[in-house]
Amino acid sequence: MYTAHVHLVPWYRPGSPWVPNVPHEKNEPAFDSPDRRDVAWPLGGGAVRLRTEADEPLGRLIDYTIRWFLHSQRDEAEARALGLLLVREVLRATAAVVEPGESRPEELSRLLVHVEKGFHLAPRIEDLAAIIGRSRSHVLKLFRRHLGVSAKGHVIGRQLQEARELLLSTTRPISEVGKAVGLADAYHFSKLFRRHVGLSPREFRAKHGPFARPPKPSSHQPTPPRTPAEGRTG
Numbered sequence: 526m527y528t529a530h531v532h533l534v535p536w537y538r539p540g541s542p543w544v545p546n547v548p549h550e551k552n553e554p555a556f557d558s559p560d561r562r563d564v565a566w567p568l569g570g571g572a573v574r575l576r577t578e579a580d581e582p583l584g585r586l587i588d589y590t591i592r593w594f595l596h597s598q599r600d601e602a603e604a605r606a607l608g609l610l611l612v613r614e615v616l617r618a619t620a621a622v623v624e625p626g627e628s629r630p631e632e633l634s635r636l637l638v639h640v641e642k643g644f645h646l647a648p649r650i651e652d653l654a655a656i657i658g659r660s661r662s663h664v665l666k667l668f669r670r671h672l673g674v675s676a677k678g679h680v681i682g683r684q685l686q687e688a689r690e691l692l693l694s695t696t697r698p699i700s701e702v703g704k705a706v707g708l709a710d711a712y713h714f715s716k717l718f719r720r721h722v723g724l725s726p727r728e729f730r731a732k733h734g735p736f737a738r739p740p741k742p743s744s745h746q747p748t749p750p751r752t753p754a755e756g757r758t759g
Contacts, residue, residue: 533608536562545599583614632657633667644683647707650676684708685721692730699726
């Protein structure tokens with residue numbers, strides 16, 4: 526078994542100096558810098574717990590990121606790209622996570638693949654039932670029993686997950702984002718987004734997105750770096 530730890534810093538004040546390693550102790554330089562802080566995880570729910578194999582994309586990416594940190598020149602642009610890739614892979618992994626000891630019926634696996642490929646078409650429960658040749662109530666039981674969510678709730682969750690990614694990674698108008706994920710009615714999309722995320726699509730983009738208006742320049746004066754004799758090892 527191999528475990529790894531990667532610390533992502535999701536917010537940096539524009540124009541502030543980039544620090545490749547995250548200070549964890551109060552006596553470390555820039556520990557309390559206002560130029561850097563954590564923000565709410567886009568999907569909510571706090572800590573993410575999942576298991577991945579070493580040869581899966583997320584496992585390989587974590588391994589590469591650690592090796593990059595230990596052996597490269599730690600270029601800021603590369604670090605930001607790795608951070609984005611890590612977030613995307615974690616989102617994909619959590620969307621498909623299964624609790625230990627639980628096995629999914631083949632019927633449910635087929636439905637999940639269909640939803641993943643066509644959530645932007647807003648499939649109905651009747652559409653899902655037709656795929657496996659079963660009743661509407663059977664589909665409802667499959668999702669509730671094995672995923673703890675309704676079939677409609679799973680589709681909506683996947684639509685809103687994609688909407689969050691588009692809001693954070695593009696400048697597309699809100700209405701176009703809704704259409705792209707299968708929620709063409711702008712009012713319904715905004716209302717649904719607020720109900721599940723706690724913010725409107727516009728507020729979410731302004732708070733978390735890279736295209737929001739930058740904050741005022743920081744007046745923080747970083748602590749001068751210590752000499753090697755004063756530094757901490759380990």
